[in-house]
Amino acid sequence: MFETLKALNADPILGLMAEFRNDPREQKIDLGVGIYRDQKGNTPIMKSVAEAERKRIETEITKAYIGPAGSESFNLLTRELTLGEDHPAIKDNRLASVQTPGGCGALRVGAELIKRTNPTCTIWVSEPTWANHIPLLGNTGLKIREYPYYSPKNQSLRRKEMLDVLQKVPANDIVLLHGCCHNPCGVDLGLEDWKEIADLAEKQGFIPFVDLAYQGLGLGLAEDAAGLRFLAAQTSEMIIATSYSKNFGLYRERVGALQIIAENAQTAQITQAQLGSTVRGIYSMPPAHGAAIVELILGDTTLYKSWDTELSAMRNRINNLRESLSNHLSKETDQDFTFIKKQRGMFSFLGINETEINELKKDFGVYMVDSSRINVAGINDSNLEHFIESLARVIKS
Numbered sequence: 001m002f003e004t005l006k007a008l009n010a011d012p013i014l015g016l017m018a019e020f021r022n023d024p025r026e027q028k029i030d031l032g033v034g035i036y037r038d039q040k041g042n043t044p045i046m047k048s049v050a051e052a053e054r055k056r057i058e059t060e061i062t063k064a065y066i067g068p069a070g071s072e073s074f075n076l077l078t079r080e081l082t083l084g085e086d087h088p089a090i091k092d093n094r095l096a097s098v099q100t101p102g103g104c105g106a107l108r109v110g111a112e113l114i115k116r117t118n119p120t121c122t123i124w125v126s127e128p129t130w131a132n133h134i135p136l137l138g139n140t141g142l143k144i145r146e147y148p149y150y151s152p153k154n155q156s157l158r159r160k161e162m163l164d165v166l167q168k169v170p171a172n173d174i175v176l177l178h179g180c181c182h183n184p185c186g187v188d189l190g191l192e193d194w195k196e197i198a199d200l201a202e203k204q205g206f207i208p209f210v211d212l213a214y215q216g217l218g219l220g221l222a223e224d225a226a227g228l229r230f231l232a233a234q235t236s237e238m239i240i241a242t243s244y245s246k247n248f249g250l251y252r253e254r255v256g257a258l259q260i261i262a263e264n265a266q267t268a269q270i271t272q273a274q275l276g277s278t279v280r281g282i283y284s285m286p287p288a289h290g291a292a293i294v295e296l297i298l299g300d301t302t303l304y305k306s307w308d309t310e311l312s313a314m315r316n317r318i319n320n321l322r323e324s325l326s327n328h329l330s331k332e333t334d335q336d337f338t339f340i341k342k343q344r345g346m347f348s349f350l351g352i353n354e355t356e357i358n359e360l361k362k363d364f365g366v367y368m369v370d371s372s373r374i375n376v377a378g379i380n381d382s383n384l385e386h387f388i389e390s391l392a393r394v395i396k397s
Contacts, residue, residue, distance in 0.1 A: 080298075099286045184257070350374055
């Protein structure tokens, strides 16, 4: 049977990781992998996470299953972090929620639920979008289409083109939106854009599906969710996928959540049962450990304050790096890189071509994916000068 399988091309990011590991040069920089790195190039365990984990180990009394929906307390705390404690959807009991294996699990469960309710609908994704959005959503059999989003020429949002397409999206189709810190381009929607999209969703009848994977790494926890919260207050139905990989540094623990805002409390109750059934048919139960850590931190005033302080330091480091890169690159290359400091989160497109990308890798040990997307957090004091000099030489050559 298995001899019928065809060989696959290597995943571009995983392949780049392997190349980087096998590069014997001491002076090399990995800007491809999409995880947070600190000043020393590490992805450390946050102190608040370590403390919560210690408490978890000391107090845990069972390893029994936690059920398809996961921890009820985790789901409630997730709602409050995402939407705010006083959001109308929470007050009106219009939410159904499940704990998932990472943001990827949330996206896939969401897609499977969409397929149950409307198998002929289309999911509209931004161009560009995170590469794994397409297989996670499209492998359910749902149709995927793109709407304009990022202009490589201007390094900015294609606002008019985006809205022109969205105003033609049919009723009951799904529009996937990045909540903040757009991956891969770093160009976020402004609050006015969210308002326009809310108006179009109400007028056209399409359903927003927001992927909130980086809350707290752009402008702040509340600020990064402001557009999503406005949209959720204006629309009768909405889907939200959240991830705790980045803002808690729990990458390998796979912690996420899916929230469905329904039109009324009765529909939300039915949706909750359908979510449980969907989960049961995919992975049956979510893992408990990572979500328990998040639950402890969000539910404890002291731990929450410690986590918020650490998250703020991560965010400030990224934003300071953007400022530094923007200034240095604009000065040393005679090109305008000021767009970098206007963007949010860990990612930006440099806008250089594939030949220049390959030259950076071959001659200077600077690794990035072929799209020129870089992880800003991969820069630190020890490699900043090498990166600036290398890119300047490649651009000017």
